[in-house]
Amino acid sequence: MAWAGEQYRRLKAWLRRDALARELEEEMAMHREMRGAHRFGSTLLAAEDSRALWGWHWMDLMLQDMRFAFRQMKRAPAFTISAVTTLSLGIGAAVLVFAVLHTVVLRPLAFHQPEQLAFVWIHDAKRGIREEGVSWATYRDWLAMNRTFETLSVRGRRSYMVLHGEEPERILVDVVTPNYFSVLGVTTEAGRLFTDHEDEQRQAVIVISHRLALRRFGSVPGAVGEQLVLNGMPWRIAGVMPAGFGIPPSQQDVWMPARSFPDIRAWEARTMDFFMGVGRLKPGITAEAAARDLNDIGKQLEKAYPVNDPDFGGYGVAVVPLMDQVLGHSLPRTLWMLLCAVGLLLLVASVNVANLLLARWKARQGEYAVRAALGAGMGALLRQQWMEGLVLSGCGCVLGLLGARLGLHFVRLAAPSDIPRLEQLSIDPRVTAFAVAASLAACLLFGLLPAWMQARRPPQSYLVTAGNRVTGSVRTMQSVLMAVEMGLAFTLATGAVLFVRSLWNVSAVDAGFESRNAVLAEVDMDSTDRKTDPPAFFRALLERLRQSPGVQAAGAIGDFFIQLNPDYSVTVRGRATESGEQVTVDPVSSSFLQAAGARLLDGRFLNDSDYNSGWPATVVINETFARRFFPSQRAVGQHFKFGTADARGPWIEVVGVIADMHRRGLDRSAVCEGFGPLIGRNMSVLMRTAVAPAQAEAAIRAAARQIGGGTIVHGVTTVEARLQELTANRRIQAWSMTGFALLTVLLAAAGIAGAIQYAVTERRRETAIRMAVGANSHHVRLLVLRHAAASVAAGVVLGCLVVAIAHRAIASLLFGVTALDAMALSIAAAVVTLVAAIACWGPVRHAARMDPACLLRE
Amino acid sequence: MEKCERERNDMPGGVLDLLILQALERQRLHGYGIAEYIEVRSGDVLSVGEGTLYPTLQRMLIKGWIEAEWGVSENNRKARYYKLTAAGRKQLEKELAQYRRVTAAIGRVLRPA
Numbered sequence: 016m017a018w019a020g021e022q023y024r025r026l027k028a029w030l031r032r033d034a035l036a037r038e039l040e041e042e043m044a045m046h047r048e049m050r051g052a053h054r055f056g057s058t059l060l061a062a063e064d065s066r067a068l069w070g071w072h073w074m075d076l077m078l079q080d081m082r083f084a085f086r087q088m089k090r091a092p093a094f095t096i097s098a099v100t101t102l103s104l105g106i107g108a109a110v111l112v113f114a115v116l117h118t119v120v121l122r123p124l125a126f127h128q129p130e131q132l133a134f135v136w137i138h139d140a141k142r143g144i145r146e147e148g149v150s151w152a153t154y155r156d157w158l159a160m161n162r163t164f165e166t167l168s169v170r171g172r173r174s175y176m177v178l179h180g181e182e183p184e185r186i187l188v189d190v191v192t193p194n195y196f197s198v199l200g201v202t203t204e205a206g207r208l209f210t211d212h213e214d215e216q217r218q219a220v221i222v223i224s225h226r227l228a229l230r231r232f233g234s235v236p237g238a239v240g241e242q243l244v245l246n247g248m249p250w251r252i253a254g255v256m257p258a259g260f261g262i263p264p265s266q267q268d269v270w271m272p273a274r275s276f277p278d279i280r281a282w283e284a285r286t287m288d289f290f291m292g293v294g295r296l297k298p299g300i301t302a303e304a305a306a307r308d309l310n311d312i313g314k315q316l317e318k319a320y321p322v323n324d325p326d327f328g329g330y331g332v333a334v335v336p337l338m339d340q341v342l343g344h345s346l347p348r349t350l351w352m353l354l355c356a357v358g359l360l361l362l363v364a365s366v367n368v369a370n371l372l373l374a375r376w377k378a379r380q381g382e383y384a385v386r387a388a389l390g391a392g393m394g395a396l397l398r399q400q401w402m403e404g405l406v407l408s409g410c411g412c413v414l415g416l417l418g419a420r421l422g423l424h425f426v427r428l429a430a431p432s433d434i435p436r437l438e439q440l441s442i443d444p445r446v447t448a449f450a451v452a453a454s455l456a457a458c459l460l461f462g463l464l465p466a467w468m469q470a471r472r473p474p475q476s477y478l479v480t481a482g483n484r485v486t487g488s489v490r491t492m493q494s495v496l497m498a499v500e501m502g503l504a505f506t507l508a509t510g511a512v513l514f515v516r517s518l519w520n521v522s523a524v525d526a527g528f529e530s531r532n533a534v535l536a537e538v539d540m541d542s543t544d545r546k547t548d549p550p551a552f553f554r555a556l557l558e559r560l561r562q563s564p565g566v567q568a569a570g571a572i573g574d575f576f577i578q579l580n581p582d583y584s585v586t587v588r589g590r591a592t593e594s595g596e597q598v599t600v601d602p603v604s605s606s607f608l609q610a611a612g613a614r615l616l617d618g619r620f621l622n623d624s625d626y627n628s629g630w631p632a633t634v635v636i637n638e639t640f641a642r643r644f645f646p647s648q649r650a651v652g653q654h655f656k657f658g659t660a661d662a663r664g665p666w667i668e669v670v671g672v673i674a675d676m677h678r679r680g681l682d683r684s685a686v687c688e689g690f691g692p693l694i695g696r697n698m699s700v701l702m703r704t705a706v707a708p709a710q711a712e713a714a715i716r717a718a719a720r721q722i723g724g725g726t727i728v729h730g731v732t733t734v735e736a737r738l739q740e741l742t743a744n745r746r747i748q749a750w751s752m753t754g755f756a757l758l759t760v761l762l763a764a765a766g767i768a769g770a771i772q773y774a775v776t777e778r779r780r781e782t783a784i785r786m787a788v789g790a791n792s793h794h795v796r797l798l799v800l801r802h803a804a805a806s807v808a809a810g811v812v813l814g815c816l817v818v819a820i821a822h823r824a825i826a827s828l829l830f831g832v833t834a835l836d837a838m839a840l841s842i843a844a845a846v847v848t849l850v851a852a853i854a855c856w857g858p859v860r861h862a863a864r865m866d867p868a869c870l871l872r873e
Numbered sequence: 874m875e876k877c878e879r880e881r882n883d884m885p886g887g888v889l890d891l892l893i894l895q896a897l898e899r900q901r902l903h904g905y906g907i908a909e910y911i912e913v914r915s916g917d918v919l920s921v922g923e924g925t926l927y928p929t930l931q932r933m934l935i936k937g938w939i940e941a942e943w944g945v946s947e948n949n950r951k952a953r954y955y956k957l958t959a960a961g962r963k964q965l966e967k968e969l970a971q972y973r974r975v976t977a978a979i980g981r982v983l984r985p986a
Contacts, residue, residue: 017936017937017960020937021935021936021937024934024935024936024937025935028934028935038953039927039931041951042903042904042927042952042953043904043923043927045904045905045946045950045951045952046904046905046908046923046926046927047923049905049948050905050908058923058924060924061923061924061925061927061928064928064931065927065928065931068928068931068932068935069931069935
């Protein structure tokens, strides 16, 4: 405590030190006056001793070093500018990438302890259906009997219609149990959540989203207590959730109590249904353990409530951590890879600065000799060097942060829209801390080398001249650094070529459908009354669309850009066992395959006669399905059915085979798909048009309105636009890697140019002697080039090593190329060599032009 | 009196703090006043020059044992007056006790056997 007070007084005294010094002088002058002029004290030492008490010694030293560093930097503007620019480039790029990584991946979701949250699905083992919902009755049993969840809630999703003026609009509604919010650990921004009591009483209460409140009621508090009419029924708004809430964020607009949901047909039914579990695991319990627990409960339930359905194959439960589901797989991997790439960039920048510092260190040997003669010890010299390094990296850090801030604007504009949380991108404290850490790391790296060189040169040695030894070691160091730079530039260049090739390969894949001039629209019948018949509606809609001007063909499919994996298992007639491969069958309208431009390989497309009122009896399959299931025979005419051979469904006949349609993404391998004559309630409508998409949108909206029934048309876009979105990740990879590789190669070129120029200047005396005894300019050029070529070659070898080590890590991100691709390696080597050659051209010319006579006279 | 003729002894180390604290126990003094007090009370045996006094005063200020404020001296000049703080009083007690203990111990060693 007393110590703290003392430090505080020291600080105060330091801040006022000049005034204090004056006061002290006055005081001592008065003292001398009062005692007479007999004795002469030592006022100078008194003033010195007092001054030492104000502030701290180490602080004085540090400030002295800092001032000296700034002075030195001002005296060498070329060095300062190059060093600071290089550093800011490296640090700025690193901070930018880290900011994106931090915002999108590293930051925990805005829920309380999100690592304990998990989704729960069930799947029917016999019917082979996965990722299905659970019934209300089963949920209640899980809640009562489980031992691994702290709380478990359920959520079902449904789209509803609200009227926005006259236009119907689609709103996504989450039907949840009241404990959903406490599982996530969130609460309302205004108003309150609905209670268990309201849920039990089946009251018409809801909670809405931030953006819906703003849009319909103008303000968030203004929405509380108001009414919202969903599908014609009024609901009372109890509260408003904070902006961006939801899983996935910002998609749902309304949360409704489970028991108030009007569409639950039978609360006691136990077959699969509508809800998905969202639960908080007990601390220390893994998702696998929870899945095992729920599976055990499922077996007990089967015994207690035997299901009459002979197709029912038993419950299987899947528990998936929330974060994995929301982020997906390839985005985090891409971002981490970019962070490594930018780390290499920063490394090259640091090596450049190290090179510059080495040259300067050599040049300042005279200055160090003087300081050593004046009494500076090793500690003082080293401290000075470190301070200069810190000042450089401090400037680099500040400028880098400013640059990154600008870069963020650009990233926000250029990035694809489906990257989660990107709108929250900012330079927050953690990113700043990273920037400081990166600068300190860089400072350590580039400061290490001159410090080590200095440590080998103690102050006493300045009394003895040993200049040549110093030059030799500096030259070796610089050659090593050049090789390292070239190696890193080569690595990044290889990476860039690999990712660009992957992107190119993906774009070249045959989609299996015609992607140009195709407009896609989602049509939802969820919110209409149950009386409207989907087949009749869609038939009428498609007929009207075909008659619209500009629409050449139209068809409907369940979900054009489906992302779910195949989850049905089937048995072929005539084979005893179920095959292991899973298939999927999409509901389509009769004209869909033709409208999409699918290529018929065998048999025929579907036609109107295939459409009857029951489960489909005919299907068109794709190439992969035919190859996997009918490898040695013609697929057309074969039969299969869902589930096992004794399942209740009909045998389905294959009537046609089409080429694979890569709807899941051009870089994903095709799955076994079939297209069946069935129309569901929510379909994607594809229109092949010759007119602008806006016109096509107007046409479909008009057609839907004319037929009536309150269907909602939403998500109108072009097939091409959606395909672009699917490749967005790869484009990020390709562009970013190219950018970083370019920067790194440029930095390496600058570095090598500087180092070679320095070497040429240092060796000019030697060169002059060589020229005097008969070497011509050609020989001299060769000498310099040999030096550079050695570094480049060593660098390429080093780079190949790095690629060999890293290739497995990035293999999963590539498409159509392996990491050890010969073309990529040779292109990278060529680029690096070419750039090095260009960089050396200046110094080489300078070397060849030197006049030996002048040099020898120097 | 002719000061140069009298015997002057060096102050044992570490004692100056104690003497200054003691000087300020009951009064406010400026720098010269403190030096005078010590000279007079010690019968001119101990003296302190300004080269030693002022740095010590600064150190004691930093340590928080004394406080300073500007005032007017006897001959109407601006002078800085020092006084003890509460911490200073505690320090005075501590140093007095320590001094007495040490002196007694030395005395025991020196007593004729």
